[in-house]
Amino acid sequence: MNRIWCFGDDIDTDQIIPGRYSPYMTSEQDLARYAFIERRPDFAPNVRPGDIIVAGKNFGCGSSREYAPRALQKCGIAAIIAPTFARIFFRNAINLGIPLFEADLTGVLADGDDGRLDLALGQLVTPRGVHALPQPPAFVRAIHAEGGIVAYYQKYHRFPVESSGEGTDTW
Numbered sequence: 428m429n430r431i432w433c434f435g436d437d438i439d440t441d442q443i444i445p446g447r448y449s450p451y452m453t454s455e456q457d458l459a460r461y462a463f464i465e466r467r468p469d470f471a472p473n474v475r476p477g478d479i480i481v482a483g484k485n486f487g488c489g490s491s492r493e494y495a496p497r498a499l500q501k502c503g504i505a506a507i508i509a510p511t512f513a514r515i516f517f518r519n520a521i522n523l524g525i526p527l528f529e530a531d532l533t534g535v536l537a538d539g540d541d542g543r544l545d546l547a548l549g550q551l552v553t554p555r556g557v558h559a560l561p562q563p564p565a566f567v568r569a570i571h572a573e574g575g576i577v578a579y580y581q582k583y584h585r586f587p588v589e590s591s592g593e594g595t596d597t598w
Contacts (some may be wrong), residue, residue, distance in 0.1 A: 428541035429505065431553065432470065433463040438482055439489030440516065442466040444498040446490075458494060459501035468478065476503025479542050479551065480527070481532050483509065487516025496520040506545050508532055508551065508560065521567055524575035528560040564589060 446452075448461035454519045463470035480486075481501070486509040487495065496519045499507070507520065510531040520527050526546060535555060536542070546568075551558045562568070566587035573579040580586060 428543050429479060429537065430473075430475065431536050431542045432467075432474065432478060432480050433536060433538035434467075434480065434482040434486070435484035435533075437485045438490055439513075440487060440492050440495035441489055443487070443495040446491075446492070449492070450494055450497075455497075455501075458498040459503075460496040462502050466534070471502070473589045474502045474504070477505045477544075478503065479505050479544055480507040481509070481536050482507065483531075483533050485509075486512050487520070488513040490512050491515040491519070493523070495520045496525055501524055502557055506546075506551075522571060522576040524573065524578070526563070526571050529565075530558070532558055532559055560596040 442465070444461050445465060446463065448457070450458060453461070455466045460471055462474070486507060496516060501525050504525065506526040506528060508528045508530050510529060512527060512529070517527060530553070535558065536553060540553050540555065542551050544551055549560045549562045551560060563569060566581065566589050570576050570579050573582055576586070
């Protein structure tokens with residue numbers, strides 16, 4: 428089991444990682460050390476690969492810094508579950524291969540709960556129950572499977588395309 432980290436509404440990119448800790452000011456390798464350094468100083472020293480963030484609405488609002496979701500990726504976050512995401516954060520996270528699920532589990536789960544994410548079944552299993560998660564489109568799942576859009580492109584030499592609506596994806 429992995430830990431659930433709960434956050435409220437409107438978690439902006441400066442709360443995820445303040446600008447002074449950008450890779451331009453520190454280094455790419457140090458991003459994980461500074462995740463939530465001011466908002467939640469216990470996060471970076473205690474987060475483990477496979478942990479899951481459950482947050483309120485508008486997660487990732489603020490600037491379009493790709494290094495905010497990158498910091499969470501470097502921490503090993505398995506997924507982020509929130510009712511809504513800022514659009515640019517959403518796209519940056521998909522590009523990095525971070526699974527995002529638009530669902531509201533804030534009133535159901537508590538900070539520190541154990542959880543196991545099953546991407547294949549689209550569910551989060553916790554001692555509080557099994558929570559169904561909406562499946563992203565097939566092209567997004569393909570990006571996740573390869574570890575991000577760059578890895579996908581390097582492997583297939585093209586970008587995934589949204590489903591044609593006929594039950595199969597057009598590649």
